[in-house]
Amino acid sequence: MIRVGFHEELENAETRLLTEGGLVRTQLVTVVEALLDRNLETARVVIQGDDRIDDLYLETQARILNLLALQAPVAADLRLVSAILHSNMHIERMGDLCVNIAKFVLNRHPYxxxxxxxxxxxxxxxxxxxxxxxxxxxxxxxxxxxxxxxxxxxxxxxxxxxxxxxxxxxxxxxxxxxxxxxxxxxxx
Missing domain, CATH: 1.10.287 (Helix Hairpins)
Known part of the structure; x- marks a missing residue:
């Protein structure tokens, strides 16, 4: 019975990770557009969108750490949990880098x-x-x-x-x- 909840939570973590990845992809495309078009408003949109990415990151991180602490996954499940933690961190960092580029657009305009x-x-x-x-x-x-x-x-x-x-x-x-x-x- 406990393992059913475990696997459901693991699937939810995967879904959150993929959602986060999709948001970051949108941020990436948008910030490149802002940079190339020198569009300050588009740069601001990227900065504002980062909160949602951060929220997904923190929620995924907390829930995965909770799974580790309470469920003690092993073998394939442990590898998946580890992959989610690792990917979650890097995807969130990509979002932060998009914000850095957006701030560059705002601070260096016109160039x-x-x-x-x-x-x-x-x-x-x-x-x-x-x-x-x-x-x-x-x-x-x-x-x-x-x-x-x-x-x-x-x-x-x-x-x-x-x-x-x-x-x-x-x-x-x-x-x-x-x-x-x-x-x-x-x-x-």
Whole structure:
């Protein structure tokens, strides 16, 4: 009887995690749009949306820790609980990073345009959203093959990030533009 409640709570935790992941994906797409369009209102929407993500994170964290303490899961259940805790932390952190980018948009507006850097950021945002989709799908399907794809997808993001560093060099002579470009590299 207790184990039925345990598995139901575990399923609820998975559902909350997937909801949190969906919200963060929306935040990611929205904040990239705010950055590229220099849209202050869209940046504010991202910041306001973070409370819901934080609430889901805290609720999932508390309920999973409660499961650990009261139910003492073992084997596959323990691995799932551990995966939920780990994923929950990283998904919430992604949401926080979206807020940091939104604050950059608010604090650095207006800033110069650099088509190469903004194109890279746009592509990085798209790839990061794809990676989140893949990670959530791998979790739902319990697919090692999908999870292994994340390494290759991350390599392409790393290459784009290195390209951002190369773009930064052209601003070395202009202090204000260099500061802006440096912040874009940090966003990346």
């Amino acid at each position: 110069p345009s650099d088509s190469a850097m903004t194109a890279r950021l746009n592509e990085m945002g798209q790839r990061a959203a794809e990676m989140l989709d893949t990670a959530l799908s791998a979790f739902v399907q319990r697919s090692v093959e999908l999870a292994e794809q994340l390494t290759f997808k991350d390599d392409s993001l790393d290459r784009l990030n290195k390209g951002m560093l190369g773009d930064l060099k052209k601003y070395a002579g202009d202090e204000q533009a260099f500061e802006w470009a440096t912040n874009l590299v940090l966003v990346a």
